[in-house]
Amino acid sequence: MNASSFLNFDLISRIGGLLFNASLETLYMVFISSLVCIVVGVPLGVVLLITSKGYFWDSPRFYSVLAAVVNALRSIPFIILMVAIIPFTKFIVGTSIGTTAAIVPLTIGTIPFLGRLVETSLRTVPFGLIEAAQSMGATPWQIVRRVLLPEAMPELIQNFTITVIVIIGFSAMAGTIGGGGLGDLAIRYGYMRFRADVMISTVVILIIMVQVVQWIGDYLTRRCDHR
Amino acid sequence: MIKLSHIVKTYNQGTAQEVKALHDISLEINKGEIFGVIGLSGAGKSTLIRIINMLERPTAGTVVVNGQNLTAMSETQLRQARQHIGMIFQSFNLLSSATVRENVAFPLKLSGRMERAVIDKRVDELLEMVELSDKALMYPAQLSGGQKQRVGIARALASNPAVLLCDEATSALDPKTTSSILELLTSLRRKLGLTIVIITHQMEVIKECCDRVAVIDGGVITELGSATEIFIDPKEALTKRLVSAAVRRGLPNLLRHTQVVPEYHEGAKAVLELLFLGPKADAPVIVDVARECDVSISILSGNIDHIQNQPFGIMAVEVGGTRSEIDRAINEFKQRVHKVEVLGYDERKQLSEL
Numbered sequence: 001m002n003a004s005s006f007l008n009f010d011l012i013s014r015i016g017g018l019l020f021n022a023s024l025e026t027l028y029m030v031f032i033s034s035l036v037c038i039v040v041g042v043p044l045g046v047v048l049l050i051t052s053k054g055y056f057w058d059s060p061r062f063y064s065v066l067a068a069v070v071n072a073l074r075s076i077p078f079i080i081l082m083v084a085i086i087p088f089t090k091f092i093v094g095t096s097i098g099t100t101a102a103i104v105p106l107t108i109g110t111i112p113f114l115g116r117l118v119e120t121s122l123r124t125v126p127f128g129l130i131e132a133a134q135s136m137g138a139t140p141w142q143i144v145r146r147v148l149l150p151e152a153m154p155e156l157i158q159n160f161t162i163t164v165i166v167i168i169g170f171s172a173m174a175g176t177i178g179g180g181g182l183g184d185l186a187i188r189y190g191y192m193r194f195r196a197d198v199m200i201s202t203v204v205i206l207i208i209m210v211q212v213v214q215w216i217g218d219y220l221t222r223r224c225d226h227r
Numbered sequence: 228m229i230k231l232s233h234i235v236k237t238y239n240q241g242t243a244q245e246v247k248a249l250h251d252i253s254l255e256i257n258k259g260e261i262f263g264v265i266g267l268s269g270a271g272k273s274t275l276i277r278i279i280n281m282l283e284r285p286t287a288g289t290v291v292v293n294g295q296n297l298t299a300m301s302e303t304q305l306r307q308a309r310q311h312i313g314m315i316f317q318s319f320n321l322l323s324s325a326t327v328r329e330n331v332a333f334p335l336k337l338s339g340r341m342e343r344a345v346i347d348k349r350v351d352e353l354l355e356m357v358e359l360s361d362k363a364l365m366y367p368a369q370l371s372g373g374q375k376q377r378v379g380i381a382r383a384l385a386s387n388p389a390v391l392l393c394d395e396a397t398s399a400l401d402p403k404t405t406s407s408i409l410e411l412l413t414s415l416r417r418k419l420g421l422t423i424v425i426i427t428h429q430m431e432v433i434k435e436c437c438d439r440v441a442v443i444d445g446g447v448i449t450e451l452g453s454a455t456e457i458f459i460d461p462k463e464a465l466t467k468r469l470v471s472a473a474v475r476r477g478l479p480n481l482l483r484h485t486q487v488v489p490e491y492h493e494g495a496k497a498v499l500e501l502l503f504l505g506p507k508a509d510a511p512v513i514v515d516v517a518r519e520c521d522v523s524i525s526i527l528s529g530n531i532d533h534i535q536n537q538p539f540g541i542m543a544v545e546v547g548g549t550r551s552e553i554d555r556a557i558n559e560f561k562q563r564v565h566k567v568e569v570l571g572y573d574e575r576k577q578l579s580e581l
Contacts, residue, residue, distance in 0.1 A: 132320035135280055135313075135392075136334040136382075137306040146333070150324040226366040227323045 018185060019201055025099045026181035026209070029171045033106035034164045041111045041163070042156075044070070045118020046144055052119075054127070056140045073112040078170050081109050082177055102179030106170055114163045121155035122148050154225040161217025165210050172206065182206055228422040229256040229279060229390065234288035236274050236446075248274045249446045252288070256439075258389075261416055261423045263437035263454070265469060268428060271446040276394050276426045280312045281305055293389050310334070313383030317395035319375040321367040327354070327378050328363045334385045353381040357411065373404035380411065384419070391415075393425045397432055405429075409436045430473035434458065434534050442466045455534050459502055459566060476500070478570050479528040479543045487571035495572035496547040498527070499557065503540035504565040512563045513544065520556040522548035545573060 048070070050056055051063040076084070082105040086096045089104040125148050133143045149156070175183025182202045190199030236249040248271045256262045266272045277283040278290060281297050290297045295308055321330050331353050335346045354360045357377040367375055376396060383391055393412070397405040413436050416423055425432060433440050433454055440457045442450040442465060449463045458474060461467045470476065478487060478498065487498060501512070517524045529542040546556050560567045 126318070126320070128316055128318050128320040129322065131282055132314070132316060133333075134282055135309060136337060136386075137309040138337050139306065142337055146336075147322065151322060153324060224324065227368050 015198060022182045022185040023205055026171055029099050029102050029181055030167050033103050033167050036107040037110045037114055037163060038160060041114030042118050044115035048115060048119040049122045070112040070115055078109045079173055081105055097178040099180040102174035106167055106174060109170060110163055110167055117159035121152045121159055124155055125151040154221045157217055157221045161213060164213050168209055228258040228293060230291040232289045234278055234285045237286045247446055252448055256424060258422050259420055260438050261436050263425045263433040263440040264443055265427055265433055265440060266443035270443045272426045272443050276392050279392055280309055280314060310386045311388045312390045313388040314392040315379040315383050315396045317398045319379045321375060321378055323367055326364050326366055330378055331381045331385060334382060353385055357381045372400050373407060376408050389422060391421050391423045395426055430469050434473050458534055474532060475530060486574045489571055491550060491572050492574060495574045496545045497553045498570040498573050499544050499546060500568040500570055501542045501560060501564045502566040505537055516556050516559045519559055520552055522546050522552050522556045
């Protein structure tokens with residue numbers, strides 16, 4: 001009996017290579033999207049908070065408009081949003097297909113989500129701390145940077161973790177419109193070619209990714225929580 | 228040092244939820260004074276203290292602190308001025324994410340102009356002043372309430388303010404810790420020449436350290452005077468109630484349920500409340516009067532207390548004798564003690580006489 005027909009090394013290494021490349025693509029999409037999402041989402045959350053009632057840039061009209069936009073974006077199902085913003089994606093990255101193109105809907109779909117989470121995290125900081133900082137002559141910017149963000153850090157990290165996990169899930173969906181990555185592999189091989197082994201492998205890899213992200217998030221939360 | 232003129236604060240002005248927190252408050256607080264503001268919750272005292280450093284802008288009126296008119300200032304000027312007005316809080320309001328050191332350094336870092344070494348040196352000084360040098364690297368969650376408030380005080384004094392505002396600063400602390408915080412404040416006032424404003428609902432706080440007191444009720448100052456005056460001779464009903472929580476006054480419990488009548492009857496004994504104050508407090512008054520007027524005096528209750536380290540005694544006595552002897556004894560007491568009040572006449576017989 002031929003050993004290679006019993007254990008097809010050629011096939012295993014071919015699938016292994018596919019899985020490896022797809023994982024790298026997913027990691028790339030998730031990493032860049034998470035980064036952009038946090039860079040934009042945190043300021044969005046800060047603006048939502050400080051323009052709300054009782055905070056230092058209290059502006060009910062601005063807040064209600066911004067909150068409405070955020071809510072509207074949050075209500076669009078990701079799969080629809082992905083297709084709907086194709087022209088915008090083309091405008092930004094020049095193409096609507098591929099891993100880099102997937103980053104655009106991934107960030108746009110998750111920024112409002114994170115913005116709201118950041119707003120609620122910052123709201124957990126007792127108002128007395130803001131008052132204390134004001135009594136010492138702190139500017140609004142100093143209050144945000146030196147009081148609100150550090151004090152809410154454990155909640156913020158928890159919410160970043162949730163967001164990254166959501167992005168991992170969404171990135172698999174982006175695969176269906178040619179975004180590449182594990183989702184793409186699972187559809188093309190696992191579903192269309194009935195390759196259960198590929199399907200299971202992608203799911204296992206995604207589970208591991210989510211688990212690792214959660215561990216890192218929990219570890220960092222514990223590190224910065226002194227309450 | 229602090230001058231409030233005709234301060235009015237109205238929330239939600241012109242709407243259905245309009246609330247008048249303060250009506251026309253005028254107040255002058257002298258340099259180096261510990262000034263207490265006492266009132267029940269909702270009286271407007273928290274609003275009042277927040278108006279002194281303009282955390283709340285008054286609807287009308289002016290606030291002058293250290294010669295600067297805060298009400299006329301822009302936000303930027305105000306931030307500058309606030310660095311000379313320290314504030315401590317009931318809930319301490321320390322950063323939980325920062326160590327004791329970092330919390331105390333917080334106000335110093337705000338200006339962005341101080342060098343690290345200078346800040347470090349100043350923080351060491353401040354921690355030593357509040358006796359927390361050994362806790363410098365701990366987080367607030369690891370400290371007791373009293374220690375947290377000491378950190379709050381060190382932080383509030385970091386930029387050498389002339390005024391320290393205390394917003395219910397001891398309300399969350401037990402009596403012993405409260406005393407130690409008040410002692411610290413008193414000694415800081417002496418050392419640094421601070422002017423301290425204390426907002427509280429605890430009369431004990433006033434008793435222990437305030438020079439002058441304002442009683443605030445329904446957004447107006449109902450009574451204002453030295454701490455001693457307020458304790459000895461409270462005029463308004465609310466003040467009397469507040470004082471009685473800290474110092475027992477009036478009929479002793481022993482006589483609460485017996486026949487004490489307002490008018491003299493043949494054979495009745497007079498129930499007197501004697502107030503001793505200051506140097507006279509330890510003179511042998513009772514014996515002197517008993518000897519002089521030939522009356523029998525029995526002590527029903529007595530208590531020597533201190534208002535700002537000045538002895539202050541309250542004693543309830545029963546004086547037995549003829550009408551003229553009793554009247555004479557009352558007059559003799561009036562010459563010897565700070566205040567004599569006739570609480571009534573007791574027709575009860577002594578147990579031994581039954």
